[in-house]
Amino acid sequence: MMIVIMRAEATMREKSAVIARAEDFGFKVHLSDGKERTIIGIIGDDRVINRDQIERMPGVERVVPILKPFKLASREFRAEDTTFPLGNHTIGGGNGIVVMAGPCSVESRSQIIETAIACKEAGAHVLRGGAFKPRTSPYAFQGMGEEGLKYLAEAREVTGMPIVTEVMEPALVPLVCEYADILQIGARNMQNYALLHAVGESQYPVLLKRGMSSLIEEWLMCAEYILSHGNTRVMLCERGIRTFETYTRNTFDINAIPVAKHLSHLPVVADPSHATGKWEYVAAAAKASVAAGADGVIIEVHPRPEEAMSDGGQSLKPEKFAKLVTQMKAIAQAVGRDIEA
Template sequence: MIIMQPGATREQISTVIDRVHANRMEAHTNVGTRQTIIGVVGDRHNVPADQFESLPNVQSVEPVLKSYELASRQFHPENSVFSLGGFTIGGDEIPVIAGPCSVESRQQILETAQAVKEAGANALRGGVFKPRQSPYSFQGLGEEGLEYMAEARALTGLPLVVEVMAESQLPLMSKYVDMLQIGARNMQNYSLLRAVGETHIPVLLKRGLSATIDDLLNAAEYILFGGNNRVVLCERGIRTFETATRNTTDINAIPVLKSLSHLPVVLDPSHSTGHTSFVSAVAKAAVAAGADGIIVEVHPDPEHAFSDGQQSLKPEEFARLVKQVKAVAEAVDRTLVPEETPFFPNGVING
């Protein structure tokens, strides 16, 4: 990690980057409010530090102690903040993402989108390709589902968060979605992570069922290394010996991740508990612990949902959750994203 002196010129920064490339390494530049930090990625064993220390306006050359270099706070001390539609993730305002596990029909997704919008949601989630345990379970509507999601966006103004399962789906997804979701089962699908890193579409990266925090951050590193710095980490519960809930919510992960990484952190209380009766409590706990957002499953008729009905809130239950989460956010000196936010193309604010 090469730290430049405050006031270093573009030419001096370019000189350092050229030297990095001359040594067959990659340079990732973080321009902060006071100074610029250049993250050097690659085989550094035979490259002496004084080769960079002698360059004009280089303050110091420091080793990165973590295997995830670009995701670490050492490389990027400030929180990453970027926009999704008309709101930001990673700042003081907390967005709420909501929608069904699966897009089942045009009527179902349009009804859900309108309901969650009225309740205060800022983005719409919905699966169109579903990773199911059994090959005979509902696998999603594919592009037909994406068309329904796009119609819901046009109706409500809510940006779309949709899970991608394979590299081959990326060209199709890029035509429709505003944020790609990497599911828990694909968290360590490194070829998919690399491909998503090249898209520059915002990414919601879910923690794997048995993944450590280091595993999650190293998975994020693959996306960041590809050049995509709009990555959101998602705690969604991990598999433990406990069977009272679907998974065990690791609330610890929220403050730990935020101490180790500059990336925004959200929590999924639906998958982490697996039961509608526990979703609200865990969502409030997440905000109190410092989460930068929550993602919740909502369905107009959970009893007849094609998937995950047992953990999906009804629209009226979701509306109550939003009001309660808002109160918790205000108690910890934060606020929810205002309900009326204009939709505009995604852009980096500080990422």
């Protein structure tokens, strides 16, 4: 792949001519309009196209090959942070922090609406909740399916918060899109390539969780699958990786937040709930995420964790979540950032 950097004064006609030339050679083209200039990504075997000819075209400043294997996700392709709206808020850009919160699973209509109202009052911007649940055991609660999606949609009507929920297989993408605002790809499905293609084609915002034993480069390559369909609204989610340590559910890779933001223009969200697996440690990991530069946090909240049908041990009660949001705001302000009301 190579990128064609257009001059700041390049006309639409000149940009269209470059795109047409690339497409004539059978290349896929991705356009990135930045604040200062336009970048045209040309994807394919660059041996069949003459770089010098492209560089001599009107409006072209220079042609640069992208060396990273994750082309569209790389900072080489897009130097500016990707930003896009989630409800009334914007994710990405470095300064604002989006707070996502809710229960691991939708268990009943009353449970999800009660939790949604509490999360909204505490300062959450996005409601999370699982209608379809991938579980280690086939005998564990698997979620309420479409009924759970309907309850989530009702909670959105009550609170105004957009919904993020997991989709587990390509065939379910259209159904989940009927109810949800953001499609979550869970850690176990990070390398489910058919699913990545499907959510890419949906053009819905995607929260892509890092696989439990995945390299950062593998994570970014999975984002590439989604981006290759022209779906640019992708968020990377660090949720801890599997190591030899047993005192926490996973090992929270705080390093991954600045590394991913250095390598990629995509927003990075932290999941301290799954990273630690114990509510006692969630607040500390969440606050560290804010200081490390995460664009968002996603936290499990349940009004009665002892009764939760999944992941009650890592869920915060609403009052503890409200206290955490206040603390995260203070840390955000200390490092020149903000959590909007």
